[in-house]
Amino acid sequence: MVERRPWLDILAHVILLCGVALVAFPLYVTFVASTQTAQEVASAPMSLVPGPHIIENYTRALTNAGVGNMLYVSLIMALVIAIGKIAISLLSAFAVVYFRFPGRMFFFWMIFVTLMLPVEVRIAPTYKVIADLGMLNSYAGLTLPLIASATATFLFRQFFLTVPDELVEAARIDGASPMRFFRDVLLPLSRTSIAALFVIQFIYGWNQYLWPLLITTKEDMYPVVIGIKRMISGGDSVTEWNITMATALLAMIPPVLVVIFMQKWFVKGLVDTEK
Amino acid sequence: MEKRVVFRHKTLPYLLLAPQIAVTLIFFFWPAGQALWQSTQLQDVFGLSTEFVGLDNFIDLFGQQAYLDSFRVTAVFSVLVAFVGLAVSLLLAVMADRVIRGAGLYKTMLIWPYAVAPAVVGVLWLFLFSPSVGILAVALSKMGIGWNPRLDGNQAMALVIIAAVWKQISYNFLFFLAGLQSIPRSLIEAAAIDGASPSRRFWTIVFPLLSPTTFFLLVVNVIYAFFDTFAVIDTTTQGGPGTATSILVYKVYNDAFNGLDLGSSAAQSVVLMAIVVILTVAQFRYIDRKVQY
Numbered sequence: 001m002v003e004r005r006p007w008l009d010i011l012a013h014v015i016l017l018c019g020v021a022l023v024a025f026p027l028y029v030t031f032v033a034s035t036q037t038a039q040e041v042a043s044a045p046m047s048l049v050p051g052p053h054i055i056e057n058y059t060r061a062l063t064n065a066g067v068g069n070m071l072y073v074s075l076i077m078a079l080v081i082a083i084g085k086i087a088i089s090l091l092s093a094f095a096v097v098y099f100r101f102p103g104r105m106f107f108f109w110m111i112f113v114t115l116m117l118p119v120e121v122r123i124a125p126t127y128k129v130i131a132d133l134g135m136l137n138s139y140a141g142l143t144l145p146l147i148a149s150a151t152a153t154f155l156f157r158q159f160f161l162t163v164p165d166e167l168v169e170a171a172r173i174d175g176a177s178p179m180r181f182f183r184d185v186l187l188p189l190s191r192t193s194i195a196a197l198f199v200i201q202f203i204y205g206w207n208q209y210l211w212p213l214l215i216t217t218k219e220d221m222y223p224v225v226i227g228i229k230r231m232i233s234g235g236d237s238v239t240e241w242n243i244t245m246a247t248a249l250l251a252m253i254p255p256v257l258v259v260i261f262m263q264k265w266f267v268k269g270l271v272d273t274e275k
Numbered sequence: 276m277e278k279r280v281v282f283r284h285k286t287l288p289y290l291l292l293a294p295q296i297a298v299t300l301i302f303f304f305w306p307a308g309q310a311l312w313q314s315t316q317l318q319d320v321f322g323l324s325t326e327f328v329g330l331d332n333f334i335d336l337f338g339q340q341a342y343l344d345s346f347r348v349t350a351v352f353s354v355l356v357a358f359v360g361l362a363v364s365l366l367l368a369v370m371a372d373r374v375i376r377g378a379g380l381y382k383t384m385l386i387w388p389y390a391v392a393p394a395v396v397g398v399l400w401l402f403l404f405s406p407s408v409g410i411l412a413v414a415l416s417k418m419g420i421g422w423n424p425r426l427d428g429n430q431a432m433a434l435v436i437i438a439a440v441w442k443q444i445s446y447n448f449l450f451f452l453a454g455l456q457s458i459p460r461s462l463i464e465a466a467a468i469d470g471a472s473p474s475r476r477f478w479t480i481v482f483p484l485l486s487p488t489t490f491f492l493l494v495v496n497v498i499y500a501f502f503d504t505f506a507v508i509d510t511t512t513q514g515g516p517g518t519a520t521s522i523l524v525y526k527v528y529n530d531a532f533n534g535l536d537l538g539s540s541a542a543q544s545v546v547l548m549a550i551v552v553i554l555t556v557a558q559f560r561y562i563d564r565k566v567q568y
Binding site: 003005008009011012013015016019020022023024026027029030033041042045046048087088089091092094095096097098099100101104107110111113114115117118120122123124125126128129144145147148153161165168169172178179181203206207209210213214225226228229232241244245248251252255256258259260263266267270271 | 384
């Protein structure tokens, strides 16, 4: 605080409160819509007071609409993508930093180039590859193409480069094998980077849309994000907005909780992955 | 930077790299190569035969009014998303940097939309602005504004921009706040002692010092608007009405999976890849600058 300007402080609070309200308003309306009957939601304008049908709507969403299974698919998908990415990136970063071998820079650049190819720009050919491999409607097809990530490899490479050389020397003098060094020294040291990356990648995996939209055609393989899209594709007259909104809220809860409760890791992960 | 001390092993490093390289080859290089190859092929209507046509698909593409329109739509969309998103987030970040009481709570309340899936964001705003049941649409029509994004291209564009910006505010806010907090207090105090008003201090000291962050966020937001907003568009307008909100990524998808024009879609993919490369290089230029700064 540089100087006292009470009116400016008040203005700051007012603007921030407006910002918070702007951000929270859709969430509130979603919640209210998910507690009313379909008719109440459809009677424009709907009331902004929560209705009494909360339990009924969420039970219907979870059982009849199959959202329970969708949440399960989303969870598996997000976990496999996050853990898989971290695992293969840790290994490849370890190889690139701690070994000298022919072709090292070639492989490094090969990984680097993938930064420039998001799924969106190569959808049709990637779809064809997955179809040829018979991986449509499977967890492997959902997760594998999203698992390779140059960002994670770079993050771990940056981090490994800051680890003191003395640790490697000590490990070698003690006769530890490379994998032993990796497991007992490097992994424990990387714990914070791993946690930060996990938060970001979990959200990334949970929120995937285009890819699952293409390769899942069976209802029991829909992640919840796709499930919502299928619910609204009939148009206004047939959409049961109360159930759809209950589903939207259920789809939001896991990643939002991860962000709120792991905020410290989340901010670190966000800043680190953009370096 | 390189390690001085390394392990010696003939095969282990290759084994360690194998999983990542395998995934990269199968799911990145192979499809990207296919896209390049397909972009030079012409398939007949029944998909029975293909012939090599060189750069014809590209020439054809840039001769199509629909493709040029899509470029224009993407440009308008990404400029507005980046500009509105950055302006709103900067305002909030400057205010959050100023307040002491409740700063942590404001931060938490502002960053959670980052976690919401773009598709869910699209559904939320679709609901709020749905002409028949949406609470905001009803409010607008009470004010005498006929609202129907399904018929009016500009309104559809406004809808997708609002949804896309809403989602991105949290990200921009976090980076602006970090940038603001790294500006030395002594500079601002010195200016205050010299009698500079808060707005003058902001425009002559804070804003110029923040420019690396702003530039970085500009690039990130353009990339976001180009690619990550696919889900927002698909859930709200499906590129419509007509092609009013059909951005390049949406057109690639639509031409490949609904239009089944693989050659043209592949050529569009190649153009998009070129755009990503340019944007990524711009992003790395920023990192160089940051080091100097």
